[in-house]
Amino acid sequence: MVHPVSGFRGTRAGVTAGTGSSLQGGADHGSPLPRIRVSYWCAKGHVTEPVFLQLPDVQIPAVWDCRRCGALASRDGSEAAGTEALDDGYKTHLEYVKERRSDQDAEDVLAGALERLRARGVLPDELLRDP
Structure with missing residues (x-):
């Protein structure tokens, strides 16, 4: 339970614009942002x-991870072609x-394990003898 005077105040999943400049929406549930x-x-x-949220265009990310x-995915698709070759x-x-x-080391390890x-x-x- 959160103390009513706590300094931590979160927002709901459906953030609304209440009266004034608050994004909280308080008791009077304003319209959704x-x-x-x-x-x-x-x-x-x-x-x-x-x-x-409807933000200025410069605040919206230019690239996003493809789900x-x-x-990497871009808003116009052109940047994505060049970023595919990047190694993460x-x-x-x-x-x-x-x-x-x-390859020879791998064959030797496999032969030893089989023996x-x-x-x-x-x-x-x-079974599994070399021909």
Whole structure:
């Protein structure tokens, strides 16, 4: 429970403009603040349409993350084509392993693991033998 004199005052999901300059809407529920839907297109042609408070055009972001593929999307679609090639630095576990090991190292590790399994009797000798 929040103390009635608390300094923390939030807004509801449906922010309204009450009397005066407050955005809170208090006891007299004013009309909802004007909203706009902005379209963003990624390089793959997906459309993302987040809703913003009606703000000056310069305050609305020029790029937004695509909800379908995660790539950057722009309002006119032209910037998105150039940003697709940017690397965000994320690598999968397999990519890290491939950086550390060559194909021959991978074959050696697999052969050693299969030999240990055969020695424990988990795998039959004829199964997965090199031809």
